[in-house]
Amino acid sequence: KCKIIAISNQKGGVGKTTTCVNLSAALAISGKKILLIDVDAQGNATTALGLEKNEQINSYDFINRDCSDYIQTNINNLFCIPSSNNLSALDVELSSKDQREYFLSNQINKIKNDFDYIFIDCPPSLSMITINVFVASDSILIPVQCEFYSLEGIAQLLETINAIKGNLNKKLHIEGIVMTMFDKRNILANNVLSNVKEHFGDYLYESVIPRNVRLSEAPSFGKPAIIYDVHCSGSKAYLSLAKEFLRSRK
Amino acid sequence: KCKIIAISNQKGGVGKTTTCVNLSAALAISGKKILLIDVDAQGNATTALGLEKNEQINSYDFINRDCSDYIQTNINNLFCIPSSNNLSALDVELSSKDQREYFLSNQINKIKNDFDYIFIDCPPSLSMITINVFVASDSILIPVQCEFYSLEGIAQLLETINAIKGNLNKKLHIEGIVMTMFDKRNILANNVLSNVKEHFGDYLYESVIPRNVRLSEAPSFGKPAIIYDVHCSGSKAYLSLAKEFLRSRK
Ligand SMILES: Nc1ncnc2c1ncn2[C@@H]1O[C@H](COP(=O)(O)OP(=O)(O)OP(=O)(O)O)[C@@H](O)[C@H]1O
Numbered sequence: 001k002c003k004i005i006a007i008s009n010q011k012g013g014v015g016k017t018t019t020c021v022n023l024s025a026a027l028a029i030s031g032k033k034i035l036l037i038d039v040d041a042q043g044n045a046t047t048a049l050g051l052e053k054n055e056q057i058n059s060y061d062f063i064n065r066d067c068s069d070y071i072q073t074n075i076n077n078l079f080c081i082p083s084s085n086n087l088s089a090l091d092v093e094l095s096s097k098d099q100r101e102y103f104l105s106n107q108i109n110k111i112k113n114d115f116d117y118i119f120i121d122c123p124p125s126l127s128m129i130t131i132n133v134f135v136a137s138d139s140i141l142i143p144v145q146c147e148f149y150s151l152e153g154i155a156q157l158l159e160t161i162n163a164i165k166g167n168l169n170k171k172l173h174i175e176g177i178v179m180t181m182f183d184k185r186n187i188l189a190n191n192v193l194s195n196v197k198e199h200f201g202d203y204l205y206e207s208v209i210p211r212n213v214r215l216s217e218a219p220s221f222g223k224p225a226i227i228y229d230v231h232c233s234g235s236k237a238y239l240s241l242a243k244e245f246l247r248s249r250k
Numbered sequence: 251k252c253k254i255i256a257i258s259n260q261k262g263g264v265g266k267t268t269t270c271v272n273l274s275a276a277l278a279i280s281g282k283k284i285l286l287i288d289v290d291a292q293g294n295a296t297t298a299l300g301l302e303k304n305e306q307i308n309s310y311d312f313i314n315r316d317c318s319d320y321i322q323t324n325i326n327n328l329f330c331i332p333s334s335n336n337l338s339a340l341d342v343e344l345s346s347k348d349q350r351e352y353f354l355s356n357q358i359n360k361i362k363n364d365f366d367y368i369f370i371d372c373p374p375s376l377s378m379i380t381i382n383v384f385v386a387s388d389s390i391l392i393p394v395q396c397e398f399y400s401l402e403g404i405a406q407l408l409e410t411i412n413a414i415k416g417n418l419n420k421k422l423h424i425e426g427i428v429m430t431m432f433d434k435r436n437i438l439a440n441n442v443l444s445n446v447k448e449h450f451g452d453y454l455y456e457s458v459i460p461r462n463v464r465l466s467e468a469p470s471f472g473k474p475a476i477i478y479d480v481h482c483s484g485s486k487a488y489l490s491l492a493k494e495f496l497r498s499r500k
């Protein structure tokens with residue numbers, strides 16, 4: 001049975017795309033059949049996989065035009081529905097439609113049996129697109145940067161998730177929280193980590209993603225970091241996260 | 251005559267709030283009368299100034315309820331209209347209204363003569379709120395993080411700005427581009443900087459904001475970095491940016 005997981009946090013630049021791409025790739029390499037859907041108009045996940053935005057098969061047409069195709073990436077077992085610039089108009093377009101929260105969910109149901117997992121890379125907002133994703137998903141994986149502002153956003157995100165769970169999608173739950181860009185020499189980062197452990201310890205993955213420049217270099221080569229440089233500290237952390245993810249799924 | 255400047259970039263976590271707060275504070279200390287409007291539902295700028303969200307005077311009521319008050323911060327010459335959680339519903343609410351792009355601009359016109367500059371901290375999206383900001387503003391100051399993904403977003407942002415300039419706000423122009431979180435030891439950061447210089451050199455400020463942990467510590471004390479630690483490299487860079495900003499205004 002396929003599980004659908006949103007990678008979301010309305011705080012910007014916390015490592016959503018980096019987590020979505022590297023976790024998807026790590027699971028694909030371990031033999032799971034994975035679909036990555038990029039619903040962020042920026043299209044960073046699309047670029048990170050070496051693909052082009054605004055092609056014939058894209059997530060705007062997937063949601064809005066009933067076109068349920070996907071494409072193969074150059075990584076075995078990893079498929080993708082790339083981004084489109086049209087996504088930035090989708091929020092306004094959806095908000096006047098009937099059943100506006102269910103567009104993505106209706107489409108995903110047509111293809112989900114082809115995969116073990118579907119990961120959805122979200123934009124940094126709680127817009128109508130993100131609501132569509134929360135309604136379509138089984139769970140949400142939340143990257144949290146080891147910074148003060150990130151703490152503020154978690155409570156608001158959990159409130160929104162509970163509201164969706166109560167009204168639109170009863171099965172929705174938190175898959176887990178992963179700390180990103182951790183610099184162990186930095187007191188603030190350590191404070192933020194212990195703060196999250198204290199308040200959200202039940203959800204927190206043991207794998208902590210370190211700040212590692214190789215993770216931010218990889219997208220310019222159109223490859224996930226675990227392919228670009230499997231031995232760097234960032235890749236090792238994402239491989240360990242993938243193992244922990246599969247263990248907690250049992 | 252008051253100038254209204256949006257701090258915007260749809261890419262998340264690039265330093266919009268950090269730039270908006272520190273530039274506003276630096277100009278206020280130099281004697282200019284400044285209003286900072288926080289239209290991001292996350293309310294990071296509100297927190298950075300030691301203020302609370304969802305108070306009686308907030309930016310949701312300012313835009314949507316015709317309430318044109320503002321509050322004094324504990325910094326001389328610096329005033330604020332704090333954020334509100336209600337902002338996350340505003341996009342959908344505005345999209346069905348008549349003249350939906352002009353709500354903020356109509357309100358700002360009532361108070362703008364009280365100030366030398368108004369800075370607006372934007373959320374990481376090109377939503378209806380951001381469109382309202384672009385219609386209300388004279389110019390846009392764009393923080394760009396020294397990362398590969400940031401390059402991708404600039405072209406899309408400039409396209410949106412030109413579309414607004416052509417249809418809704420003829421006076422809109424680029425105030426400038428400021429590079430943020432620059433680490434001179436990092437080859438990727440140097441590549442991104444020279445890339446932006448080559449393609450957008452006319453807009454690029456000479457002041458480059460270095461990666462400096464003191465900038466990310468300051469918000470937890472409710473103070474701009476230039477107050478929390480005026481001697482750190484981050485504060486010095488923002489003070490130099492403020493001088494450059496005033497020079498280019500002449
Ligand atoms: N662990 C890390 N170490 C160093 N750099 C990182 C790390 N994780 C992500 N980055 C870089 O930080 C920036 C932000 O990460 P990313 O784009 O994945 O965040 P995001 O949450 O998807 O952003 P957005 O909110 O814009 O969608 C990117 O330039 C990325 O390459």
Ligand SMILES: Nc1ncnc2c1ncn2[C@@H]1O[C@H](COP(=O)(O)OP(=O)(O)OP(=O)(O)O)[C@@H](O)[C@H]1O
Pocket residue numbers: 010011012013124147148149150261262263264265266267268269290294372373374430431432459460461462463465466467484
């Ligand atoms: N020059 C810098 N050096 C180190 N850390 C920084 C710097 N500028 C900003 N930061 C930190 O990086 C994170 C992102 O910055 P900030 O929140 O200002 O970006 P933003 O563009 O406003 O994000 P969002 O897209 O969520 O609104 C914050 O935790 C901030 O404290």
Ligand SMILES: [Mg+2]
Pocket residue numbers: 016017018040044122123
């Ligand atoms: Mg992203």
Ligand SMILES: [Mg+2]
Pocket residue numbers: 266267268290294371372373
């Ligand atoms: Mg911000």
